[in-house]
Every structure is written in structure tokens, then in C-alpha cells.
Amino acid sequence: MASCVQLLGASPSPYVNRVQMALKLKSIEYELIEENPHIKSERLLKANPVLKKIPVLIHDGEPICESLLIVQYIDDAWNNGPSLLPSDAQDAYLARFWALYIDDKNVDFQWYPLYKELREAPTEEARKEVLDKIFEGLVLLEKAFLKCSKGKQFFGGDNIGYLDIALGCYMGWLKVIEEMTSIKFLDRSKTPGLAEWAEKFCSHDTFKEVVPETQKLVEIFKMVQGRGKPASG
Amino acid sequence: MSEVKLLGTQSSFPCARIIWALKLKEVEYEFIEEDLFNKSPLLLKMNPVYKKVPVLIHIDKPVVESLVILEYIDETWKHNPLLPEDPYERATARFWAKFVDEKCVLSAWEAVKSEGENKKKAIETAQEMFEHLEKQIAGKKYFGGEKIGYLDLVIGWTSLWLNAMEEVGGMKLLVPEKFPSLSEWTQNFIRVPAIQDSLPPLENVVNYFQVGLNYLRSLSANKS
Numbered sequence: 176m177a178s179c180v181q182l183l184g185a186s187p188s189p190y191v192n193r194v195q196m197a198l199k200l201k202s203i204e205y206e207l208i209e210e211n212p213h214i215k216s217e218r219l220l221k222a223n224p225v226l227k228k229i230p231v232l233i234h235d236g237e238p239i240c241e242s243l244l245i246v247q248y249i250d251d252a253w254n255n256g257p258s259l260l261p262s263d264a265q266d267a268y269l270a271r272f273w274a275l276y277i278d279d280k281n282v283d284f285q286w287y288p289l290y291k292e293l294r295e296a297p298t299e300e301a302r303k304e305v306l307d308k309i310f311e312g313l314v315l316l317e318k319a320f321l322k323c324s325k326g327k328q329f330f331g332g333d334n335i336g337y338l339d340i341a342l343g344c345y346m347g348w349l350k351v352i353e354e355m356t357s358i359k360f361l362d363r364s365k366t367p368g369l370a371e372w373a374e375k376f377c378s379h380d381t382f383k384e385v386v387p388e389t390q391k392l393v394e395i396f397k398m399v400q401g402r403g404k405p406a407s408g
Numbered sequence: 409m410s411e412v413k414l415l416g417t418q419s420s421f422p423c424a425r426i427i428w429a430l431k432l433k434e435v436e437y438e439f440i441e442e443d444l445f446n447k448s449p450l451l452l453k454m455n456p457v458y459k460k461v462p463v464l465i466h467i468d469k470p471v472v473e474s475l476v477i478l479e480y481i482d483e484t485w486k487h488n489p490l491l492p493e494d495p496y497e498r499a500t501a502r503f504w505a506k507f508v509d510e511k512c513v514l515s516a517w518e519a520v521k522s523e524g525e526n527k528k529k530a531i532e533t534a535q536e537m538f539e540h541l542e543k544q545i546a547g548k549k550y551f552g553g554e555k556i557g558y559l560d561l562v563i564g565w566t567s568l569w570l571n572a573m574e575e576v577g578g579m580k581l582l583v584p585e586k587f588p589s590l591s592e593w594t595q596n597f598i599r600v601p602a603i604q605d606s607l608p609p610l611e612n613v614v615n616y617f618q619v620g621l622n623y624l625r626s627l628s629a630n631k632s
Binding site: 225226234237239240241244245247248251252264265267268271272275276315 | 457466469471472473476479480483484495496498499500502503506507540
């Protein structure tokens with residue numbers, strides 16, 4: 176009997192995109208059930224009563240929550256396609272550690288949320304301070320890329336893996352921010368490895384067929400700014 | 409020359425998690441006590457990003473962040489598995505571990521720090537978090553089932569360390585009448601030989617949290 180896989184989510188959300196990328200890499204058929212992250216449906220509250228957030232993967236009726244945990248679940252539960260996490264314990268550790276860093280909610284280490292801070296910086300001085308922090312983070316990620324990729328094109332080596340997905344999901348929104356600020360964040364002169372990786376990742380079907388096009392995201396961003404609500408869930 | 413070293417502090421519960429895991433896996437290790445107010449060059453070299461303990465050093469390579477270290481230990485030493493084998497049960501254990509660190513620990517600490525009306529609200533919030541754990545343990549001896557596992561090690565701080573937090577914060581969070589199953593679990597947990605043998609003295613942990621609280625209060629006094 177074929178398993179039933181549903182994903183509660185919204186396509187502009189990078190966290191939902193992570194799960195979609197993992198499902199695609201494993202060639203798993205699923206039904207995307209669009210949820211409005213700001214109006215929590217009964218279905219979402221039943222599937223994720225503790226955190227009430229998307230994405231939620233529902234596999235044969237059982238819910239799994241939290242994007243990176245769902246990606247690990249997909250890797251554990253389906254054997255088709257290459258593993259998303261490396262088999263070597265030290266390599267798997269590096270992938271998990273850097274994914275944690277990317278998602279870190281601790282105010283001293285936030286990387287992705289810094290982009291919001293950048294937009295809202297009240298003075299030129301404050302803006303420069305945030306930009307410095309962002310580039311510091313990118314330099315760290317460049318080092319991580321060089322270590323994890325071992326000369327290959329992705330963090331996962333020859334194939335897209337867990338850490339590629341963890342970081343790559345943000346590339347759509349990163350392009351929106353680059354367009355709006357006229358700043359090139361993934362700069363070949365500063366972080367050549369990462370810049371090359373982003374180009375390869377963004378031309379891969381895993382990204383192209385999952386993440387909405389930049390112009391669509393810009394429209395969504397402008398619409399949401401108009402409503403005064405946060406851009407992504 | 410030990411193949412496995414652990415940089416940590418005796419009173420830190422993230423460090424305790426790693427000690428417990430290594431003991432359950434029967435892995436020999438060398439414990440190196442760190443002074444967190446005077447971090448060693450080794451710590452700064454091994455954990456340049458976060459500069460925190462615990463740091464597991466295995467064949468000279470560092471592994472940091474307690475939940476990630478637990479996964480590394482489970483994957484490197486495969487006997488006495490910590491994480492469940494079933495993918496759904498693994499995902500569930502990981503979910504609750506993340507919830508514990510992101511919600512339970514932080515809300516408990518918030519209740520320690522707060523004063524007056526804020527303290528009352530903080531206690532209520534923390535107890536709401538504990539209700540989820542109460543539901544998860546109800547009817548089970550351990551979170552891992554018949555034997556302790558990954559999630560038991562992660563929630564282990566609710567035994568001795570929570571007592572210490574309650575003493576420092578002048579409040580009671582884990583009220584047995586409200587949380588009978590979780591309270592019973594803490595008693596079962598600390599009786600497990602590998603755990604019992606590695607618990608630090610309560611007064612050390614009380615002191616550790618008191619020092620931490622005083623430090624935080626001095627930081628915010630300096631800011632205002």
C-alpha cells in the first residue's frame with residue numbers, strides 16, 4: 176500500500192521549502208496543503224498543538240514538526256536516493272552543527288534574522304554594524320563550506336544534502352533582500368566558495384522547482400509589508 | 409593520552425548529559441574542568457563559534473552543542489543505543505528535546521530571574537511547558553520506555569538542577585500534585601546507577617546558578 180504523505184505549509188516559507196526539497200530529492204510524492212501561517216487552521220492546530228507552526232509533515236496520519244527534524248525524518252524513513260546526512264559521524268556532526276548555527280535564535284548568533292535588522296536599522300552607523308555581523312557570519316559559513324564540501328560542489332559533496340537544504344532554503348529570500356538593498360551578500364571576492372555554491376544550488380531543480388521566483392517573492396514581501404506582518408513563517 | 413576528552417563544568421547540566429551518555433556507552437574519557445569566567449585556550453580553540461561547554465574532543469576533533477554531541481556519541485559507539493530505532497519515534501524524541509531546551513529550560517530560568525508580578529506569570533508559563541512533559545511521561549517508566557534513552561538524558565536536568573533553580577529562585581515549579589508522573593520519573597531517573605554515580609552535590613549546583621544569576625543581574629544593572 177503506497178504511503179500517504181501530506182505537507183501542511185505555504186510555498187513562500189523557506190522552512191516549508193526545506194521539507195519540499197528533501198521530499199523531491201527522495202522522489203517522494205506528496206500533497207501540499209496550503210496553510211496561511213497567520214490564520215492557524217483547525218487542521219494545523221490538531222497536527223501541531225504544541226508549537227502551532229508550519230511546516231508539518233503528515234505521514235500515514237502521523238505528524239512530524241520542525242523543518243530540520245522533518246528533513247532528518249525523511250532521511251531515516253525512506254531509503255531511496257542518496258542519504259541526506261553523511262554516513263560518517265564526524266561529517267554528520269558538522270552538518271548538524273552548522274544547520275543549528277544557521278537557525279540559531281540566540282540574539283548573539285542570529286544570521287538570517289539579521290537581514291530584518293538591516294532593513295529596520297535607524298541610522299547609517301547601525302546599518303553598518305548589522306552588515307558587519309552578517310558578513311562575519313558569511314565568512315564562518317564559507318569556512319564551513321570548505322570543510323564540509325571537501326572540494327566538491329555541495330556541502331553534501333557530489334549530492335545535495337542536509338546542510339545544503341538548511342542554508343539553501345533561504346536563497347530565494349536572500350535574492351529579494353539583495354534586490355531591495357542593492358547589496359551583494361554572496362560576493363565572490365569575500366566568500367568565493369559560498370558564492371559558487373549558491374549559483375550551483377540555485378540552478379538545480381531541487382531549488383528551481385520548489386522556491387518561488389524572486390519576483391513573486393518580492394510581490395509577496397511588498398504585500399505583507401503593506402499589511403504590517405512578518406514576511407515569512 | 410585519552411582518545412576522548414570532555415571539556416565541561418561539574419555543575420552544568422548540558423555537560424552532565426554528555427557524562428551520562430559516555431557512562432551508558434561505557435566509553436572511557438578524561439574530564440577537563442573549565443572555569444567559565446576564565447576560559448582556557450583549549451576551549452576557545454575547540455569551540456571558537458560559541459566558546460561554551462560541553463565540548464567533546466574525540467581523536468583531537470571537537471564536537472559541540474549537547475544535543476548534537478548526544479547524536480554523535482550514539483552514531484560513533486553503537487552499543488546501548490540512546491535514540492529509538494523507529495524513524496517516527498526518533499523524530500518525536502528529537503522534537504521534545506528541542507522543546508525542552510528552547511522552551512522548558514528558558515522558561516524555568518525566566519521564573520528564577522523574575523520578581524514580583526512577573527515572577528508569578530513566569531512560573532505559570534514554565535508550568536504550562538512542564539504540562540507537555542507530564543503528558544509525554546504518563547504511563548511510562550522512562551521517556552525511552554523500559555530503559556533510559558536520549559530524551560531521559562535531555563530532561564534529566566529536571567531532577568537535581570531544577571531543585572537548585574527552585575532554591576535560587578525562591579519558588580516551586582515541579583509541584584508533585586500538579587506533575588505526579590514527571591515527579592515520579594525524576595526519582596526513577598536519579599536511581600539509575602550511571603546517573604546516581606555522576607550527580608554533582610546540590611549545593612554546588614545551587615552556587616553555580618546563584619553566581620550565574622548575580623552575574624546576569626550585574627550586567628543589566630550596568631546597562632541601565
